Amino acid sequence: MRRQLPDSLVSRRELRWAALAGAAAASFTTVSLALAGFNSATNGGPGTYTSKRIFPGIRSGAAWTVRDASGGVSETTADDSLSYADAVLKTTGNWATIFASNRYVEFDFNSPRPGGVAVSSAQFNFRMAANGAGETACFYLEVYRASTSTLIGSHGDASNPVACNSTILQTTYSTTLAEVTNTTILNDLRVRVYGKESGSKPMKQDLATVTGSTPYSSFTQYEKIYRDQSTTTPTTTNWSLATSGDGTVYVSASNWATTFSTLRYMKLTFDPGVPSGSVITSASVDFYYKANTSGDTVCWYFETYNGATLLGTHGSSGSPVSCNSTSSFSTDNVTLSELTSVTDANSLTIKVYMKDSTGSRKSQADLAQLNVNYYLD
Amino acid sequence: MRLSLQKIVLSIAIVGAAAGIAGLGTFATFTSSTSATHTIASGTLSLTAPFSRLGTGASPIAAGDTMQRAIDLSYAGSIAFSTVTLTTSASPSSLLDTDATNGLQMVIDKCSVAWTESGPPYTYTCGGSTSSVLASRALIGTDLALTNLTLTAGATDHLRATITFPSAAGNTFQNQSSTLSYAFTGTQRAGQSQ
Numbered sequence: 001m002r003r004q005l006p007d008s009l010v011s012r013r014e015l016r017w018a019a020l021a022g023a024a025a026a027s028f029t030t031v032s033l034a035l036a037g038f039n040s041a042t043n044g045g046p047g048t049y050t051s052k053r054i055f056p057g058i059r060s061g062a063a064w065t066v067r068d069a070s071g072g073v074s075e076t077t078a079d080d081s082l083s084y085a086d087a088v089l090k091t092t093g094n095w096a097t098i099f100a101s102n103r104y105v106e107f108d109f110n111s112p113r114p115g116g117v118a119v120s121s122a123q124f125n126f127r128m129a130a131n132g133a134g135e136t137a138c139f140y141l142e143v144y145r146a147s148t149s150t151l152i153g154s155h156g157d158a159s160n161p162v163a164c165n166s167t168i169l170q171t172t173y174s175t176t177l178a179e180v181t182n183t184t185i186l187n188d189l190r191v192r193v194y195g196k197e198s199g200s201k202p203m204k205q206d207l208a209t210v211t212g213s214t215p216y217s218s219f220t221q222y223e224k225i226y227r228d229q230s231t232t233t234p235t236t237t238n239w240s241l242a243t244s245g246d247g248t249v250y251v252s253a254s255n256w257a258t259t260f261s262t263l264r265y266m267k268l269t270f271d272p273g274v275p276s277g278s279v280i281t282s283a284s285v286d287f288y289y290k291a292n293t294s295g296d297t298v299c300w301y302f303e304t305y306n307g308a309t310l311l312g313t314h315g316s317s318g319s320p321v322s323c324n325s326t327s328s329f330s331t332d333n334v335t336l337s338e339l340t341s342v343t344d345a346n347s348l349t350i351k352v353y354m355k356d357s358t359g360s361r362k363s364q365a366d367l368a369q370l371n372v373n374y375y376l377d
Numbered sequence: 378m379r380l381s382l383q384k385i386v387l388s389i390a391i392v393g394a395a396a397g398i399a400g401l402g403t404f405a406t407f408t409s410s411t412s413a414t415h416t417i418a419s420g421t422l423s424l425t426a427p428f429s430r431l432g433t434g435a436s437p438i439a440a441g442d443t444m445q446r447a448i449d450l451s452y453a454g455s456i457a458f459s460t461v462t463l464t465t466s467a468s469p470s471s472l473l474d475t476d477a478t479n480g481l482q483m484v485i486d487k488c489s490v491a492w493t494e495s496g497p498p499y500t501y502t503c504g505g506s507t508s509s510v511l512a513s514r515a516l517i518g519t520d521l522a523l524t525n526l527t528l529t530a531g532a533t534d535h536l537r538a539t540i541t542f543p544s545a546a547g548n549t550f551q552n553q554s555s556t557l558s559y560a561f562t563g564t565q566r567a568g569q570s571q
Binding site for chain 1: 419421422423429435437448450454542547551553554556557559563568
């Protein structure tokens with residue numbers, strides 16, 4: 001049987017592909033050979049670097065608790081009315097019977113926390129009641145960044161209020177603020193409460209705080225600016241001791257004497273919320289004051305306490321921290337070298353003794369603030 | 378032109394047989410030969426770190442902190458080095474190494490003699506002259522070229538890495554942790570005539 005050879009053993013197309021593949025292989029080999037070479041390696045590490053849980057920094061917070069014994073007889077409670085459920089009420093203006101976008105009250109909170117720390121279980125605590133028997137007060141709320149007025153959360157709405165109180169019994173309503181995820185937001189917080197009252201009357205408020213936790217401590221944020229727009233016309237009331245130069249001052253409850261007396265004082269309590277385990281590197285108190293009557297001279301000195309335990313004395317009846325005979329506030333900053341423990345810082349009370357040159361005159365305080373520089377490893 | 382397979386095979390067989398006979402005749406004469414041998418052996422290259430503090434981390438650090446760590450690089454072998462590069466990596470990783478601006482920064486210096494160490498925390502002073510090996514940059518990098526190294530077999534370069542946590546690092550850098558590794562790779566000199 002005869003076999004015929006094909007016309008060509010390899011076609012031209014196959015030859016071209018073979019040539020191309022050969023060239024590619026040759027090129028690959030050449031490049032590989034060129035890149036190859038001897039090398040030797042050695043390692044350093046590994047080393048682990050971990051940053052502090054809280055960086056060093058000064059955190060400041062005002063006194064929200066005031067016990068005023070300027071009269072030398074007894075203590076008058078003069079706390080911020082919205083910071084405690086203490087039956088010291090803040091009454092709004094008259095609401096309408098229906099919600100309106102221009103009828104609300106607003107609370108800007110203080111900023112005493114180290115930023116950048118995770119927050120859990122943040123909640124807005126609002127304690128209120130209707131104005132009178134048989135009336136009903138309702139509210140819903142929005143949460144904003146105070147610095148930018150950016151809305152970050154809504155809770156309830158005009159159709160579905162967060163709560164209504166049909167009694168005159170003060171009741172606390174706590175609303176979870178899931179949008180408050182860290183202390184940077186917490187330090188820049190504004191809560192706007194829209195309200196209505198069935199009798200077109202005021203709402204009686206006892207408490208407006210934000211509470212929650214960080215990995216290191218629990219916290220309470222206190223309102224420092226209160227805006228009441230329940231009537232649609234806004235009025236602003238700042239907590240007198242929280243911000244200097246805002247035109248809102250704390251006037252002593254009674255007149256001071258011409259001489260210092262251990263019976264005449266103001267006790268100021270702070271809530272710095274220094275986390276357990278923190279290292280306090282420095283602390284100080286800002287106290288801005290002047291006479292309530294122009295021409296008078298007022299002087300002061302103070303003691304620091306943890307409960308009933310005296311921690312330190314700054315100035316004395318014979319040598320006050322300072323005196324002020326001007327119409328401007330004396331802006332005193334006094335170092336608290338005795339404040340080295342977290343427990344003492346978190347329980348600090350300062351007892352301010354004052355006197356007035358003419359007697360039977362009051363004093364003004366524009367700022368009472370504790371500054372604590374601390375870090376947490 | 379078409380050829381049958383049989384004809385082709387037959388032709389090749391005939392030509393092959395003829396060539397074989399002719400070849401036998403050609404080699405069937407007196408012969409003489411000489412030979413030479415030589416040995417070609419490849420060289421060696423060795424980069425080691427006989428001393429290193431790079432495994433010493435730091436905790437807890439705050440913005441503005443600076444950490445100094447020394448490492449000696451020794452060169453050995455029969456082939457010279459041309460370069461040494463550094464590759465750094467982090468595992469686990471955090472903002473400390475992923476943020477190129479406010480995360481950890483590194484600069485490497487060389488001392489002509491061994492650094493004088495104190496601490497911990499470690500700090501170093503140079504009793505000789507210093508030169509820059511790596512300019513300040515983000516700590517994490519790949520194949521970073523190191524300069525001013527000796528690179529000759531038998532020599533040792535005394536390096537000091539200064540790691541800085543920038544002061545501008547904000548609160549988002551709190552409670553972060555990174556484990557850093559450093560790989561130094563030395564490469565042979567270029568090929569040459571031998």
